[in-house]
Amino acid sequence: MVLQTVLQEAEQEYCKRTEKSRKLYEVAQRVMPGGDTRTIAFFKPYPLTMDRGSGPRLYDVDGNKYSDFLNNYTAMIHGHAHPYILRHVKTALGLGTAYAAAIVEQSQLAAILCKRIPGVEQVRFCNSGTEATMFALRAARAFTGRPAIIKMEGGYHGTHDAVEFSIAPGNARDKNHLAWAPIPDTRGVPESVARDVYIAPFNDAGAVEEILQQKGEEIAAILVEPVMGVAGVIPPQPGYLQELRRLADQYGILLIFDEVQTYRLDTGGAQRRFGVTPDLTAIGKIIGGGFPVGAFGGRSDVMALFDPRQSGCLSQSGTFNGNRATMVAGIASMELLNEQAITRLEELGLRLETGMVSAIRRYALPASVTRVGSMLNLHFTEHPPADYTSTISPHKGLSKVVHLELLNRGIFTAPRGMWNLSTVMEEADIDQAIDAFTDVMSKISRFV
Template sequence: MNNGTCSSITGIARVGRNSADSFARARRVFPDGTSRVTIDRDPVPLYIERGVGSYLFDVDGRRFLDLNGNFTALIHGHAFAPIVEALTDQLQRGSCFANPTKSEIELAELLCSRIPQVERVRFVNTGTEAVLFAIKAARAITGRSKIAKLEGAYHGAYDWSEVSLTATPHNWGDPTAPSSTAFYHGMPASVLDEVVVLRFNDVEGARRLLSMHARNLAAVILDPMPSRGGLIAPKSEFMVAVQETARDRGILVIADEVLNLRQSIRGASARYGLVPDLVTMGKIIGGGLPIGAIGGREDLMKVFDASAGDPLLPQGGTFSANPLSMTAGLAAMRHLDSAAFSYLEMLGNIVRDGISRVISNRGAPLCVTGAASLFRLHPIAQIPNDYRDAYPAPAGATVMRQLTRFFAENGIFLPHGAAASMSTPMTRADAELIIDVFARFLDRHQEMLDAIQVRR
């Protein structure tokens, strides 16, 4: 049984013998057999041999329609020819230098021309770094230390942005004043004291809490449609409340578009009426390579300006703006024109509408959220309003695990508890397949679905 890494013979059969063997090897060199806590395992991970277009092929030779896209980063799918060609050319000329290259200027020009409020850009290596430096910039500009963030929203692996990421009914506190909860054992109490937690779509709560803490608040960071928070659409009045209060109180607004930039050619903020001071970007702008970026108004981005000596906020990095990421990102974004975004939105609409129709026809206690090329399924009958509404009861969590498993058994890699995403190589037939597999899942698991309504 390979050092106990598989819980049963059935489990080995489900993931494939080669994946099971790979995981047994991995457990001898990684603390839990992986290098990312976000890796799904049932009971072991699927090990991938290659990706082509919208498909993944595992080490056991099985093919999966990829709805994960490396956590939504691969908007053109796998091995997209223009990216491969651009990278091949760049690799022959060098992978990284201590000096700048033209490709970083070209990618920055593209972003500044598309994304509202982005007049200047600074490149880093990950979305986490983008958020980290945006928060630091807000502190340097305002002279304040606290931030406000949404309960359940993911903004990368920076202590302050991780507060209340995994809040539960046992610790999330008063619905009108959410507690700041620790993400990991040992998170300093001082960090918790410096984060004000807001509930998504709570209009009055946002006004009250931002006003109450305004004197010490440097910024409020807001994902226009938090993936981990449920991929729920924002209420327009919530967006207005946050922005009006922030402007009145001198609090900067940071839009985290690391994931949701894929919602339109201008990003998600423009879609939902958010006019941020700073914007964090990543994922799709790297063409499948590591990348992050902070953008914003020229006057605010001067916080990074070192032309006259020491900047207010020093920022560097050995691989920041490396030519491979810049080249791949430029190729990816150049092929994301208005037609590409319209096509992706069309596919997303087909899937969301089809799933909603199946749910309605069968009277199933599930719902689907999302927008553009993104969707997420929930084991509740009504569209959730925020993270607390979307938090699954035990019976619902079981259904979602079974749903992910059923999709895998039918050749589709569906993320567990996160956003699923469409990519440009996908077709209408792929969208219809997703709907069909979902319908078959409902037909075969009626007793489990009934348990949601009984136990919630």
């Protein structure tokens, strides 16, 4: 009841500031279901309509300014309209955007990725992270001749059928299911797909081993985010990724890292940061410099399956694969993301974490912060969670309040509590966000 009142207050303030967004949302509803075309970006009462982004800021159609601590769910690592990226893209656009032919920038970006990411000997481009994990799984199935996969509870790998299981199953696992039975996250995925999906809790290599002991001969791949992103920026415990590597080798299956978000953690991705090399890697987001992108790569003997000169090769087509704007922006984005930039992001990340944790302590709230590098998540749990189940909180409703209260103070984050940073942020941006966060914690402390 009390929480409901705080939420209503936050919503009223939000509506007062965003009248034009509300009107545009009404128009959008006539032509798009729920006025929306991206489920994860939707929130009630209605999402903002943005006018523009510049550097670390976003401006909505009502003229409100926000510091962007979401960066399109980690993709905009250099903020918005970065002059270096824009310059390259503007020049390239005059040459035409996409033809059914190779362009030199494809092998240039591919060479950068192969040089930087330890597990990537060869790579192919697609247009989203969803496609990247889909093709990585297909490659693993074709290479091993086996149908099934292991994915982690809470793991998000995009929206294709095989991975739409146990992303946010709530407590369903405890009641009706075996630890590793997949729970569909959406209707519309045939039950037959579930037969080839096994679920294990993150940070529990023992559960993976148990599945392999019983079903090892069916399994083509272990698919894992080295740091769980959507589930709440959950880091791997020491030895966990190493143990997955060992199990994959022991059972002759492929280890696939989904680094669509975590590639931002190191110039060589989380695999370099944690010192574990997978067989295949899915990437996306930052490697397109702000344009639609995905890529998957790995061991050259596995990637050879896609060699079109071989009979029976795997087909991987896409009208806009390797298009010029994406390739050029991607190369510029990679050039900007050097070791120095990663170190800077790390420092800013630590500064933000320290400020958030100190606000939580000051008001003795049942909350915690997880962080790896420039990715952070606020949880309403006493202890930082180590897997999906431990993110479940009786105070879940508070996340909604915090999200709206932060928006009302000009701080743009994810409704579920994710924050991440861009290279164009300054210490002052972090400190301003900490002040806003502290103010919000003070407000909600009266209701917890």
